[in-house]
Amino acid sequence: MNSAILAVIWGGVALAYRDFYAARHWMAGSLLTCIGAFLLILQYSIGGAFPAVAGNFLIIAGFWLFYTGLLAFYGIKIRSILLQLVVIMSISLFSALAEYSNWLWLAAVHGLTYLAALVCMFVFLAARRHKSPGAYVCLVAVFLGVGCQIYNLYLTFRISAKDIDVSYFLTLYAYNFLVMQFSAGLLTFGFFILTIDALRKEVERLAGVDDLTGLPTRKRFNAVLNLADQQFKERDIPYALLLIDVDHFKSFNDDMGHRAGDVILQHFGKTVSSLLKVRQIMSRHGGDEFCILLPASTKEQAETLAKRIKEKLSALPITVDAKPIFVTVSIGIALRNSETTVSQEADIFDEADKALYQVKRNGRDGYEFYHAAFEHAE
Structure with missing residues (x-):
């Protein structure tokens, strides 16, 4: 029984x-x-x-x-x-x-x-x-x-x-x-x-996972980011934050429909995730905005990843309704290392966002590192 x-x-x-x-x-x-x-x-x-x-x-x-x-x-x-x-x-x-x-x-x-x-x-x-x-x-x-x-x-x-x-x-x-x-x-x-x-x-x-892309949510990403920031403050371990927007994403949605937009976001998430190493984490923060955290990474490593993202996306078009679409992105990068002067009020997300804004001002499809001059840019 x-x-x-x-x-x-x-x-x-x-x-x-x-x-x-x-x-x-x-x-x-x-x-x-x-x-x-x-x-x-x-x-x-x-x-x-x-x-x-x-x-x-x-x-x-x-x-x-x-x-x-x-x-x-x-x-x-x-x-x-x-x-x-x-x-x-x-x-x-x-x-x-x-x-x-x-x-x-x-x-x-x-x-x-x-x-x-x-x-x-x-x-x-x-x-x-x-x-x-x-x-x-x-x-x-x-x-x-x-x-x-x-x-x-x-x-x-x-x-x-x-x-x-x-x-x-x-x-x-x-x-x-x-x-x-x-x-x-x-x-x-x-x-x-x-x-x-x-x-x-x-x-x-x-x-802790985004329904559409399968990437970690913002809450989970922030927990890892807080740990990286704590290790930087206590042990001077550097890290980098990449803030990424898919270029002209609204146009894709308006011209081809939201289903095409979802396919593009999934393609982007899968493609970029394949480039990340152990402990590196990417999150979808909403809409077409993505973040990548590179713990214990230098400026050179962050720049290398930004270049690889652009190269891989340009080499792998996505087909939507029998039409090949090449996705480009704008990437803003902020750093925490021994060379950066950080105030108590400094927000690394805000710094990456200002670097991202500068890329968009320059015509998109590129990357830029944050520096203090952006604070005075119009």
């Missing part, structure tokens, strides 16, 4: 979030354990070895799917691993069928295969450098499961050696089974915590 309920829940999650592939694995794993448990119940009514072999096989396969679900959750490709699991489960099945009438043999084979799945999960989770609360819950659950399976194998060895009788074995196994069920429930709870945390992070990410 627990497995059936979990299969329905994970199925709902998989339907609601089609790209959340881990939920599909956990749904399939829960479904297999549900069917396997049902077959184990049937063994008491129909007899024979088939229900026991098939039931345990499906339950173990379900736990292997829990493991592949973890891999999928952390973005690890599992195609080759699935092939390995097919081999493992095939060996387990043929080994069980070799002595299917010997229940001690079946218990040993199933226990070892189950233990292998749990150990793989434990090693994988323990190796993660950054663990969320859900990962710690899963680790505890898997640790309990490993302990239970080792104890089951120990009991199987004891009874096969005739150190204990069957009734005593079944009593100990029953208590151990309760702990196993607790660990399985705890593992699923850990999966839910992992899922909730992942969805929360996705919501936070979407809240």
